[in-house]
Amino acid sequence: MEKIASHLRGKSVRTMAGLILFLIVSTSLASAQETSANAASVQELNVSDILKMPARILGEGSNTKPSGKYKLAKFRLEQVDLPAATEVEIKGRKTEVREAFRLTFTGGPFPVRALPPVIWIDDVAVGYGVESEDLTEITVVTYDRSLLREGANLYLSYGGKEQKEDRERVPEKLNLGGAKGGNQ
Numbered sequence: 001m002e003k004i005a006s007h008l009r010g011k012s013v014r015t016m017a018g019l020i021l022f023l024i025v026s027t028s029l030a031s032a033q034e035t036s037a038n039a040a041s042v043q044e045l046n047v048s049d050i051l052k053m054p055a056r057i058l059g060e061g062s063n064t065k066p067s068g069k070y071k072l073a074k075f076r077l078e079q080v081d082l083p084a085a086t087e088v089e090i091k092g093r094k095t096e097v098r099e100a101f102r103l104t105f106t107g108g109p110f111p112v113r114a115l116p117p118v119i120w121i122d123d124v125a126v127g128y129g130v131e132s133e134d135l136t137e138i139t140v141v142t143y144d145r146s147l148l149r150e151g152a153n154l155y156l157s158y159g160g161k162e163q164k165e166d167r168e169r170v171p172e173k174l175n176l177g178g179a180k181g182g183n184q
Contacts, residue, residue: 045083072170072171074171080101102140103119103154105154106136109134113158118161118163121174122149153170
């Protein structure tokens with residue numbers, strides 16, 4: 001009888017040790033998965049997410065009269081604070097950033113075309129723009145703060161990022177006059 005009791009005690013100690021080990025391993029795995037999920041969520045942040053996030057206005061134009069063939073009126077430059085630092089490529093180098101910049105042109109309605117709109121700052125094609133549903137705004141997102149220079153010329157074109165000849169200039173130059181109107 002004593003032999004059976006001793007055997008059962010040994011079995012319950014092993015079972016208890018196994019349970020404790022199981023709990024430790026599962027907690028570690030859950031923590032690792034949570035960390036991985038957080039990292040993945042930062043990596044999954046895309047332009048459409050950034051377009052919807054609150055931002056601080058860094059500068060904006062005041063022209064209200066659309067002009068030219070693309071009916072450009074004014075611009076708005078906003079800074080979006082990202083939920084976490086993320087790694088992006090700027091000028092061919094991996095860089096960690098904590099903010100994105102939205103540059104929006106207002107006017108139009110902008111034409112619907114087979115080729116995408118391209119937004120330029122001086123002679124640098126910032127990227128392909130995203131049109132608003134009502135076609136009165138075109139927005140591009142960049143992470144490159146060095147492009148944002150006081151007095152830079154702003155342009156819109158359609159097609160490739162190499163085609164400078166068909167660009168149209170926004171009536172006002174980039175001004176970084178500070179926040180106007182607070183968060184959007």
